[in-house]
Amino acid sequence: MNMSNSNEMRALATVSDPRWAAVAARDPAADGRFVYSVRTTGVYCRPSCGARPARPENVDFHASPAEAERAGFRPCMRCKPGQPARAERQAVQVADLCRFIECAEQAPTLDELAERAGLSASHVQRLFKAVTGLTPKAYAAAHRAHRVRESLGRSESVTSAIYDAGYNSNGRFYEDADRTLGMTPTAWRAGGADTEIRFAIGACALGAILVAQSARGVCAIALGDDPDALARDLQDRFPKALLIGADPAFEALVARVVGFVEAPALGLDLPLDLRGSAFQLRVWRALREIPAGATASYSQIAERIGAPKSVRAVAQACGANALAVAIPCHRVVRSDGSLSGYRWGVERKSALLQREAEHS
DSSP states (O other): OOHHHHHHHHHHHHHHHHHHHHHHOGGGGGGTEEEEEETTEEEOOOOTOOOOOOOGGGEESSSHHHHHHHTTEEEEETTTTSSSSSSHHHHHHHHHHHHHHHHOOOOOHHHHHHHHHHHHHHHHHHHHHHHHHHOOHHHHHHHHHHHHHHHHHHHSSHHHHHHTTSSSSSSHHHHHHHHHHHOOOHHHTHHHHTEEEEEEEEEEEEEEEEEEEOOOSSEEEESOOOOHHHHHHHHHHHHEEEEEOOHHHHHHHHHHHHHHHHOOGGGGOOOOOOOOOHHHHHHHHHHSSSTTTTEEEEHHHHHHHOOOOOOHHHHHHTTTTOOOTSSSSGGGEEETSOOOOOOTOOOHHHHHHHHHHOOO
């Protein structure tokens, strides 16, 4: 076999390898999965390297930097493939800033975060939001809300809980209390005591369905096989709340939800009592914008809310959704279109999507 034929065969083998597409696109998402070496230069690079593209017949793929070095190649001075990927380094930086925010008695200023990271304030703002989906200020507020919920359960008084959570004054806390807790602090501390939640359990094509409503709106829609288990789960959320069973007016609302499950084209426009972090609320808002009969991937949702690196956080927000069908997390799928986990069972997710496709 002459040299020309040999090079053509090597080039064909390289181009046919799915890793070549990542190299040709300089895809940063492939960094850490493999490296590639170039015979003519004697170096190896990460897939996203910005160096001049190599000819495919001169390229070999390696599972790790160590494997490439054992083959006699040295690391590229431009992309430094032996060091952690840029995205990984940024994630470590932001994780450190998150811990710094969580441990501080008062929320650090943007300048204080920038000094800690050794970056400009504007860079910290952009980086933090890209990785977490939240600004540092919003992250601090969400953490403080989490702390106050914990403190209300163990402090001697509401006032003590407010200051333990890092609020400067009662007034600042009470401005946010309704959104943070969904009820008064005293009622939250008492496990939902004196809070009325109406609920009813019905049946639909997907099994048992529970619908619950607070004074603010529908606060739970759950699907399952065991009606008693659905009722127990609701009671566990607010053990001291006044749970009021079905009455004719409320059962009409349940019928609307069941009707939507059976015929998605009817639509479902209900007042909702949404309780979550700022990031979760953004994700849930984006989910409600996916039309019936359509789907979106976790990465597409992350892009839509302006946080393309927060795919995992988007998946977690979907998992935290307590309002089946009203917040249609069943319309979110993997990038390849396959179904991932669903709080109420993958089989129900598949059935909902099929039903919506038939009725759209």
